Amino acid sequence: MIPAAFFERDPVSCARELVGTKLIHGSCSGIVIETEAYAEHGDEACHLFTRPSARAFAETHPPGTAYVYLNYGLHWLANVLCKDRQTGSSGFVLLRALEPAGGIPLMKRRRKQSDLRALCSGPGKLAQAMGIGKGHHGKSYCESETFCFRQDGKTDIETLADRRIGISSAKELEWRFLAKDHPGVSVPFGKAR
């Protein structure tokens, strides 16, 4: 499994390098094909800028912890907490899309959706398909083989940087990372508004 030391860096590096790894939860797994970085400093879109509760969370949890929250009252979104060893500053990596790998029948049931392409092609869909929700908030991705990242994903992926999706501030930062030409991403390269 990827150790907590991996997340003791800035969130942009973590987000970029998570692309191509494999996310595991129980019997389900998928190759990470899209992520976004959110940083404590210089990023007004980050919850660490807008939400006191997120700052408290970052202070009381170690790097590699899941930060899971409900968005629009409907969708759970899964993040990983990062803390730079050098600077001490924090950030999050939002998991935005996977290429389904294992446990696909269960993912289809959770999503009520049989089209492989539509299973994990967005942060809300990904969390729903993988069964990640409220109960995972505060759990470490680095302590159990049944909830973690592994390096046995894909090594031949070319990763591109692009603007982030669905935010109203700090739109110019190219902190979304996606697998080049992959059909399973939430929004194709260059189509972010």
Add this chain to the structure above:
DNA sequence: AAGAAGATCAAT
């Protein structure tokens, strides 16, 4: 106490 905004998704 009440209002607004929000890292989305599926249906129209």
Add this chain to the structure above:
DNA sequence: TTGATCTTCTTG
């Protein structure tokens, strides 16, 4: 393009 649905934060 819109409605669904609720938590968090801000304002009064």
